[in-house]
Structure formats: C-alpha cells, structure tokens
Amino acid sequence: MSEQAHATTATYLRIAAILVMITLIEVGIFYVPTFQAVLVPVLLVLSTVKFALVVMFYMHLKFDNRFFAFLFGGPLLLALAVVVSLLFIFYGAVRLRTGV
Amino acid sequence: MTHATSMGLDSRKMAFWAFIGSECLLFGSLISTYLVYKGRSQVGPFPHEILNIPFTSFSTFDLLMSSLAMVLALAAVQRGDMKQGKLWLLVTALLGLVFLGGQFWEFSHFVHEGLGLTTNLFGSTFYVLTGTHGAHVTVGVIWLLTLWVQALRGKLGPANAMTVEITGLYWHFVDVVWIVIFTVVYLIQ
Numbered sequence: 001m002s003e004q005a006h007a008t009t010a011t012y013l014r015i016a017a018i019l020v021m022i023t024l025i026e027v028g029i030f031y032v033p034t035f036q037a038v039l040v041p042v043l044l045v046l047s048t049v050k051f052a053l054v055v056m057f058y059m060h061l062k063f064d065n066r067f068f069a070f071l072f073g074g075p076l077l078l079a080l081a082v083v084v085s086l087l088f089i090f091y092g093a094v095r096l097r098t099g100v
Numbered sequence: 101m102t103h104a105t106s107m108g109l110d111s112r113k114m115a116f117w118a119f120i121g122s123e124c125l126l127f128g129s130l131i132s133t134y135l136v137y138k139g140r141s142q143v144g145p146f147p148h149e150i151l152n153i154p155f156t157s158f159s160t161f162d163l164l165m166s167s168l169a170m171v172l173a174l175a176a177v178q179r180g181d182m183k184q185g186k187l188w189l190l191v192t193a194l195l196g197l198v199f200l201g202g203q204f205w206e207f208s209h210f211v212h213e214g215l216g217l218t219t220n221l222f223g224s225t226f227y228v229l230t231g232t233h234g235a236h237v238t239v240g241v242i243w244l245l246t247l248w249v250q251a252l253r254g255k256l257g258p259a260n261a262m263t264v265e266i267t268g269l270y271w272h273f274v275d276v277v278w279i280v281i282f283t284v285v286y287l288i289q
Contacts, residue, residue, distance in 0.1 A: 009175055016168040020161060027157045030287050040288055047283035051276050058171050058272045060265075065109055068117045075121030079128025086132040 006060050015057045022046050116266050120273050123236075127277050130232055131284060134225040141220035147289045150213050152206070159202045160282045166195035167275045170268045180258045186251045189264075192271065193244035196237055203234045226285065233281060236274050243267055 007015075026046050029035040035042065056062035061069050105111045173188030207227070215223045247267055250256040256264070 006175070006178075007171075009172065012168060012171045012175070016164065019164045019167075023157065023160055023164065026283070026287060027153060030153060043283050043287050047279055050279045054167060054272055054276050054279065058167050058275075059269055065107075067107065067109060068113070071114065071117040071121050072124070075124045079124040082125070082128050083132045083135065086136055090136045 006063055007057050011057060015053055019050055019053060022050050110262055112262060112266060113269075116269055120269060123273060123277075127229075127232070127280075130225075130229045131280065134229050134285065137221040137225050141222045143220050145210075145213055145215045145219070145222075147222055147226075147285075150210055150215060151286055151289065152209075153286060155202065155206065156282065156286050159199055159206075160278065162195050162198050162202070163275050163278050166192050166199070167272050169195060170271045174261070174264050174268050177256065177264045178258060178261045182251060182257060185256070185264075186248060189244055189248045189251060193241050193248060196241040196244065196271075200234060200237055200241065203230065203237075207231075229285065230281060233274070233277055236277070240267075240271050240274050243270065 026043055029039065029042060055072070061072065105114060107114075169188045169192040173185055173192060176182070176184035176188055210223075215226075217223055217227050244267065247256060247264060250260075
C-alpha cells in the first residue's frame, strides 16, 4: 500500500462531524439516569470508535503501509494487556485480602 | 531529501511510529495507575465533587477540532497551498493553547478547592496522568509554532510535507490519548 494515499478534505470534515456527535452522545448519556446501568460499556465502545476513527483517518493508518499499523498496534495491545493485568492483579489481591 | 528504508518506507516516519508505540506504553502505565487507585482515596476532594464535565467537554471538542485543523494543514502543504497550510498550522497551535489554558484553569480551580498533588490518591494519579498529557500538548504547540514560523520564512513547502505529517502524527496521538482520558477519568467516575 502506498504511503501517500490519504483521505480527502470532505472525508476529514465528515470524520470531525462524527467525532463531535459521538462526544455529544457520550456527555448526553452521562447525564441520563436511565443509562447508568450500561454507562461504562457504552462509553468504552464510543471511546474506542473515536480512537479508531482518529487513528485510521487522521493518522492515515487505514491508507498507509501495514507495517506502521504493526508498529503502533503491537505496543498498543501490550499497553492494554498491562492495564487489564494490573487491574486483575490489584483487585484480585484486594478480594483475597478482604474475602469479598 | 529522501530517507527511505530497505522496505521503501520513510525511515523518519517508521521511527516516529515506533516512538508513538512506546508512548502507548507510557500512557498505558499511567492510566493503569489511575484505575488501580480509583475510588481508594481516604479523604476528599473526590472526583464527583470537583470534576467539571461541561468544561472538559469543551476542551475535548477543542482538541478534536485541532486534529481536524492539523489534517487540513497537512493536506494544504501536500498540495503546495502554503497560504492555507500556514493558516491551519496556526489554528492547530492556537487550539492547543486554548486546551492548555483550560487545563491551567482546571488545575488552579482544583488546587483552590483543596486538591493538591499529595492530598489523596485521586490527586496524585489525576495530576500525574493529565499533567503528563498536558506536557505532551505543550511540546506539540511549540513544535507547531516552530513549523508555522518556518512556513512564514518560506522554509516549509511540499518538499517538507513529511515533516508536517510527522508533526500531525504526534498531534493526533495526543488527541487519542485525551479521548481515552476523557472517558476513563471524567465520564466513568
């Protein structure tokens, strides 16, 4: 894949509009009591969509050589594994200590 | 001047993606620390007492728009439209400055409310995480203003588009980190 093929200005504007709309939805559901039960998973999904849109279109990973995606995706997955592992280790230790 | 690797890819861009990968690990560790200590503060102020969602939503909007301005700057430089390129580079830097001003106001307000770096676990992890991000934004703004001055002096053109693209990679990375921080710190309390 070429390093040069990027999105058009119209695509950039559409992505910006989508990002703003998702942010408005995030803030909106934060204030709606009905959504409190599903707030965390919904916010995580919406945040992931925003993250992916910026990385794929503004950082051009969708159009660039796949090796760049590997250079970014590998450490990103490792960082995610660190976050999940630490949460399991810490909350597992707390559960063992408190018995709850 | 080309900087191609044996894979035919620009070596500066490849090195910068590797750097961004290492930054993922830095912010991953800071976000982990924040999450591990979340809800463990023994004394206030607590997050729900002082975090200002409408204000931070504006900061998020500001940073998202700066990312748009950055890609428009890159597109303009790539097609040789330096008038637009200079304009969008300046807009990106100014939006970054607005974000930093907002963060300065937020930190000042929190300190006034009694939340210092060593007040509680929330204060320590919050200031280190968002402060590290703010330091990255500061570096980005200085970088952007440097490019803008180069453009004003006629030393930036389509031949240097890769320099602008790499600057853009850094700026967008700072934006995606904020996307995560906004959700994890501000919205999931």
